[in-house]
Amino acid sequence: MTLAAGPWLLVSSLLVLGVLGSVPEEELSELQTKAVRLVMENFHRKNNPKNGYKLSTIEQESEYELDDGLFVSLELTLKQTKCQKEELKANPNCKMTRDGKTYSCVGCFKFEFWEQKVLSRYVHCIPPARAIQERIVNLRRDNCKALRKPKKQTPVYNVGSVSFLRAASHSLERIAMGLAAGMWGLVSALLVLGVWGSISLQELPGVQQKAAKLMMEDFHKKDLKNSFRFTSVIKATEEESTTGMFVNMELLLKQTVCRKHLWKSSNCQIAANPVTFNCFACFKFEYQSLEVISQFISCIPEKKLTSAQKQTRENKCEEVSQKANVKSRFPGVYSFLKSE
Structure with a gap:
């Protein structure tokens, strides 16, 4: 999805794409699909797991048009696969383990309007049991909210x-x-x-x-x-x-x-x-x-x-x-x- 924004855009508008519950991956927009990929890359780079993880479910996704960019928010569950991290790249159909580890991930991104480059991001992946703690819920919400605030632009x-x-x-x-x-x-x-x-x-x-x-x-x-x-x-x-x-x-x-x-x-x-x-x-x-x-x-x-x-x-x-x-x-x- 490509959205144009001219200088006449003064009011942020909500693209009605916010969905609660499990969301089929094929229903994601192009920009949301890119955000999912960025969350996955961030998770594997920072956690460096032995086995690769795949997208299991999408609990929530939303996409907004702001004055200074496009904002995408995701809540995902990643599940461990039977393949090692490097093997997963060559074999995307690798099966998930039945009792493998899972991670709850939140990803919030602000993209440029035209080329859709990442302007700012927040990615947080932790085990599901910790993700439901009130402190973590508030932490994630506040950091994603901070991304939506307009930044001062350099001329x-x-x-x-x-x-x-x-x-x-x-x-x-x-x-x-x-x-x-x-x-x-x-x-x-x-x-x-x-x-x-x-x-x-x-x-x-x-x-x-x-x-x-x-x-x-x-x-x-x-x-x-x-x-x-x-x-x-x-x-x-x-x-x-x-x-x-x-x-x-x-x-x-x-x-x-x-x-x-x-x-x-x-x-x-x-x-x-x-x-x-x-x-x-x-x-x-x-x-x-x-x-x-x-x-x-x-x-x-x-x-x-x-x-x-x-x-x-x-x-x-x-x-x-x-x-x-x-x-x-x-x-x-x-x-x-x-x-x-």
């Missing part, structure tokens, strides 16, 4: 078929990388995974779990007597670009009654009147290996965190986001990298 000047972004405050490197991404259709997709409140480490997507663990390891290299435990996520965002995967996290760590060397233990109780640290970290990972290209970690006692320190963190984070590894570039993309 674009069209010259022939190439768009030049006005970015007076940005470096030449960032302009060149943005131009390359625009020419080849490799638009960065922000996974809107900002979370406020308490959430377990296991509920974070795979690459964010890795980032949180790296942060914890680095923190416990400090001269500490007791271990600290991850208690809540203030912010967790993940961005895909032409140069890798960028993760920005802000966590709260609280002092436990255990000694420092036991920081990996899940049985350590939070101490009475614990010291609390605000930890802020940014990581740039390679796509396939998730090798760290660049990182910045800052852990400061929560009560001592100043506005100036917050600004320094943001500046450092911006530097990390611009780092690139020549080996991780997409083929055919002209990347302009700053020589060190």
Whole structure:
């Protein structure tokens, strides 16, 4: 399905495609079918299961036309197959296991009107028993809702078929990388995974779990007597670009009654009147290996965190986001990298 949107479009309109209950796959629109494929790819890349998973049922699907793009929302169930992940690509008819594992997945996407490139996305796959928890239901709903909000657009000047972004405050490197991404259709997709409140480490997507663990390891290299435990996520965002995967996290760590060397233990109780640290970290990972290209970690006692320190963190984070590894570039993309 291709929808055109001109500058006269002022009011968001709902395409009446929202359906509750099991939905036959053949009844999906072209854009919804693309969204299903993106959810499947995201699941296999981040969970890296030994056996492949196939679409079992579609519980809900909807498609909206917004002022700034097309919005698709899906609720899917994926089921384990008898084939290994790589075999499933060559044998799409591979049968599902009778008592195999299942995952409940939610996928929300905002697409461009014309070329239907992904502007932003949110994908969350967990076992069904956890998916019905009120906290998870609210988390999924809020993140999908956030995608529907209009984003501030950077002014674009069209010259022939190439768009030049006005970015007076940005470096030449960032302009060149943005131009390359625009020419080849490799638009960065922000996974809107900002979370406020308490959430377990296991509920974070795979690459964010890795980032949180790296942060914890680095923190416990400090001269500490007791271990600290991850208690809540203030912010967790993940961005895909032409140069890798960028993760920005802000966590709260609280002092436990255990000694420092036991920081990996899940049985350590939070101490009475614990010291609390605000930890802020940014990581740039390679796509396939998730090798760290660049990182910045800052852990400061929560009560001592100043506005100036917050600004320094943001500046450092911006530097990390611009780092690139020549080996991780997409083929055919002209990347302009700053020589060190």
